[in-house]
Amino acid sequence: MSIYEIVIIGGGAWGCSAAMNLSKRGKKVLVLERGYLAYTQSGHTSAIIRQFYSHEETAKIAMLSLRYFKDFKQKTGFDAHFRQTGLLVISDDSESIKRTVEVLKKIGAKCELLDKDRVKEIEPSISLSNDEVFAFEPDAGYVDPIATVWGFAQCAKGFGAQILEGVKVKKISRQKDWIIESDKGTFEGEKVIVAAGTNTPFLIRDLGFNLPIYLFPFPMCYYRRPYGAKSLMRVIFDSTNNYYARPEGESEILVGPMHDEMTYAESSAIAVDKNLYWADKNPDWIGRIDFDLSSAYSRALSIRFPELSEIHPSRDxxxxxxxxxxxxxxxxxxxxFDGLFVACGSSGHGFKLSPLIGEILADFVISGKPPSFARAYSLSRFRM
Structure with a gap:
């Protein structure tokens, strides 16, 4: 049985980015993926690349990751198909928008508040109300998620990493090194990174450790753009009506719900509900959107963009x-558990952060210490 320096469980964006960064530094790396690359979350994501966060550490990582995505082909040798569209944010919460814009300006990211006239220049057919505020992040856009994960993986393989698909890990245990038992045999690693998305808490639970993770469904629906419609050719965050949208090529629009990001205060740890909401769920579950929800998205879009009143769902x-x-x-x-690292709880941000998350994990695993700006992601912030 071969002994690897690092075994990574999970072949999504985080796992493959970490594999690339570690193998570039000469480490002997093995990636185990239970399905195919980008099997669950990484293959079912909006793949929006933006920096618009009020959490300063996350905004910094998003900013550096966006720069990486712009140079993805040069850095990896593969194309993530980044499309820079800009991000228009619409909200009736002026204080929240202004606070986030100030965070972005502080870290050096481009973002500005706009008035209604300027918004109309960007989206001529948009319908706006007088009590709304607007911000624009010009560098934002989106990528092809499958191409991104594939690029990380192929680059990692070019530096010697081994990637095995269709390997379902059953158990992680510690002897002299870490032992990973799977349906395809047993593997051994000096260190292990568990970056298995929704499957991570299940794998860690067998070690007697409950991660503070909740599994929530997150619906996304694609709509056919009405013939000749030119509205919504950039990423839109419409927090007034609780949805985001982005173009998908020239003929489709992707729509999903916005969620409430709780503000993390460093001065107090966050209490964790012991009744975690993942124990009875299938981590590989992928559902479908019902007619009422897809119709609600259609109505919200047509109110904001009257030109899109005839959009029709195409897939979800x-x-x-x-x-x-x-x-x-x-x-x-x-x-x-020395030498066992977890990278999880992406909370809907994970894909856009993946270039820097891979670097952070590589630094952490090799040095034993996380980069200073990533310490906000420590488990110690939770009272467990």
Whole structure:
């Protein structure tokens, strides 16, 4: 049985990015994926790339990741098909918008408040109300999620990483090194990263550790753009009506719900509900949107963009998200388990952060210490 320096469980954006960064540094890396690459969350994501966060550490990582996506082909040798559209944010909460814009300006990201006339220049057919406020992030856009994960993986393989698909990990245990038992045999690693998305809490539970993770359904629906319609050719966050939307090429629009991001206060740890909402769920579950929800999205879009009143659903899916109580990721070495690292709780942000998350994990695993700006993602922030 071969002994690897690092075994990564999970072949999504985080796992493959970590594999690329570790293998570039000469580490002997094995990735185990229970399905195919980008099997669940990474393959069922809006893939919006933006920096618009009020959480400063997350905004920094998003900013650096966006820069990486712009140079993805140069850095990996593969194309993530980044499309820079800009992000228009619409809200009736002026204080929240202004606070987020100030955070972005503080870290050096481009973002500005707009008046109604300027918004009309960006989206001429949009309908606006007088009590709304607007912000615009010009560098935002979206990528092809499958191409992104594939690019990370192929680059990792080019530096010597081994990637095995269709390997379902059953148990992680510790002897001299870490032992990973699967349906395809047993593997051994000096260190292990569990970056298995919604499956992570199930794998860690067998070690007697309950991660503060909730699994929530997150619906997304694609609509056919009416013939000749030119509205919504950029990413839109309409928090007034609780949805986001982005173009999908020239002929479709992707729509999904916005969620409430709880603000993390460093001065107090966050209490964790012991009744975690994942124990009875299938981590590979992918659902469908019902007619009432897809119709609600259609109505919301047509109110904001009258030109889109005839849009029609074309396809949809409802993946599960692994969410933490403060809607921020967990990147940490599991307390009491030296050499076992968890990267989970992406909370809907994970894909856009993946270039830097891979670097953070590589630094953490090699040095034993997380980069300073990633310490906000420690498990210690939760009272467990």
């Amino acid at each position: 899916f409802v993946p599960l998200l692994d969410v933490t109580p403060d809607w921020q990721p967990i990147i940490d070495e599991l307390p009491g």
